[in-house]
Amino acid sequence: MDIKEYMQAVGQAARRASRATARADSRQKNAALMAMADAIERDADKLVAANRRDLEQAVAEGLAPAMLDRLTLNPQTVAGMAEGLRQMAALPDPVGEMDDFSYRPSGIQLGKMRVPLGVIGIIYEARPNVTADAAGLCLKAGNAAILRGGSEAFHSNQAIAACVAEGLAAAGLPADAVQVLATTDRAAVGALITMPEYVDVIVPRGGKGLIARVSAEARVPVIKHLDGNCHTFVDAHADLTMALKVCDNAKTQRYGTCNTMETLLVHEAVAAGFLPAMCAVYLEKGVELRGCPTTRELVGDARVRVATEEDWDTEYAAPILAIRVVDGLDEAIDHINTHGSHHTDAIITGDYANARRFLREVDSSSVMVNASSRFADGFEYGLGAEIGISTDKIHARGPVGLEGLTSQKWVVLGDGQVRG
Template sequence: MNIQTYMQDLGRQARAASRLMAAASTEAKNTALCTIAAKIRARADELLAANARDLEQARADGLEPAMIDRLTLTAKGIESMAQGLEQIAALPDPIGEISNMKRRPSGIQVGHMRVPLGVIGIIYEARPNVTADAAGLCLKSGNAAILRGGKEALHCNQAIAACVREGLEEAGLPATGVQVVETTDRAAVGELITMPEFVDVIVPRGGKGLIERISRDARVPVIKHLDGNCHVYLDDAADAAKALPIVENSKTQRYGTCNTAESLLVARSRAAELLPAVGAMLAGKGVEMRACAESLAILRSANIAGAKLVEAQESDWSEEYLAPIIAVKIVAGLDEAIEHINRYSSMHTDSIVSENYTRAMRFLREVDSASVMVNASTRFADGFEYGLGAEIGISTDKIHARGPVGLEGLTSQKWIVFGNGEVRK
């Protein structure tokens, strides 16, 4: 098979299908979503069998345990895929919504209509549930989708894709509204990201290496986040009773997520008071602290049992550990905190703990990240927690979608004009 021809064919079909998806009624889209959910439930055994084939191959190929873990589909995982689709069906349909209409002196009425982006290309790695989630989000937002999952999940993805295709058809929508790339040839990705005539935007989900490669080579816009180096800053006016649980939750609730805090900044005036307690809590959870010289001295003199203390290197300020490790730095105050964050943060999520109104508001305004918080855990940076109802990913770009991306991030707003024969003077 010629990969270029194959991908161009998928693209052409997606472009054609996107017109029908854009014009589809809310009812047809919701029927499709619920039908797909029902099929996924009904075919749980088939999906598990397909997953077993993928797992067998993955073990034979010597994939690492973390990858095997992400690849593994359980009965519970299948049920939550189905529920996820039903939840998407229950969300309001964003498409066709007219807003901001204003009458202009010329007599025309001008405003916005929300419309799909067109064709979304989604590139992801092991997790088979992304196939159902991404299909559901693209479908509800009136887009056509081309899904390119990892080759390690091929059989399972194909089994899910069959449910999606049949669900679309039974609802009277084009089966090509969601297509799964059926070749494992890596050249397919290269084609997918360089067909601006057929694909409007690429959403890559996976490791930093994958996303950097795609961003560099893509000829279409990419909605992405590279990494999550999130900060908690304990201000001079931090409430100690809030500081401890916020650091604990931000760092230790889950180590592997992008909204986990990787750096702790502490105002100098509070370091001697706050660091021993924070250090004891982190040590109790087995979190290694990579501390600046000044904070290291305070932490050492606190004699915390079992504390893993290491002097921080310059590289620690930029690191996304995704592990029980945290960088710790004492700063002079708000200005240095903001400067440090704007320099080293990945522009994902940063939080200040402070009772001082003016400093809290300055932090909100001046920290240049997708999510900026006052007195809350960085772990809240999430589509469900923000009330989006679903999430295709989190963007650390400033253009188009920023932070958690839900259905709206897969749409754009065009201008519409209602006239009555007006002409320009």
């Protein structure tokens, strides 16, 4: 396959289809979403079989358990994809919403209308449910989508793509409204991010390698969905029973997700009373611990390894946790803003002033008080689903749902007014 030619064709087709998706009314888009869900449910066995091919190869290639976890489809996760699409159909359609209308002294009436972005290119990890979520959200927001999932999920994604295409056809929408790339060649990513004539925005969901390439080469506006090096800071004024529960959840509820805690920071005033019990929980669950000298001394367990400078900058996406004792809120905030990835960070505290300072001064897309970083998620935030978690500051920040996939244009209503 000539990748350049192929991508030109994909881009042109997406641009054409985006006119139909922008025009489609809620009923037509919802009908497509419901038909996609029906096809996914009907083809559950096929999807699981395609996924098994991916899993067999991934196991042979030694993919880490947390990565296998997010690659895996089973009857429950397939049902979850279908349910997600049905929930999207039930969401209010943002396209065409008009608000902020007011009259100007000239007599014109001025307001804003919500409109699709156009063609959205999404590059994402080997997590097949993202294919259904991204297809559904882009369509509901009136966009055409070009999807490039992780190569380990290739067969799963092609099987899901067939269900998506069936749903589009059932509602009379063009098949090219959602195109899942039929190649794992990374040259296709290079082409996708350099076609401003066909693609309006790129969403790269992934780690540092992807982002280095996108930052160096993209000629299309980008909404970065980057790595999650997330922290929890247990303050001197924390309820330590609460801290134990929240920190356990933030690390161990799911190891491979971007909102999982990677570094635990503990105020020196409570470190002796908190860390031995907390570390016992982690060690019991098989989490490898890497601590600063104070942590190691307080815990007194040889299984706590020495943390290096590199650990503070690492997103493990695995059962590994770095732990550092800090001398107060300032040092905790400095650590997070220096080593974090501006994704999601939390403080556990009963001190109102410290909570407010943390919220204002930590430069991340979600900042939390007394809650697990695992909540940073479009569904948990009430957006219905998510394209991912934007670590960018412009256009959309944090979990991105339908609104983040649209923009607003000005609307002027007159009765023949002219400018004097």
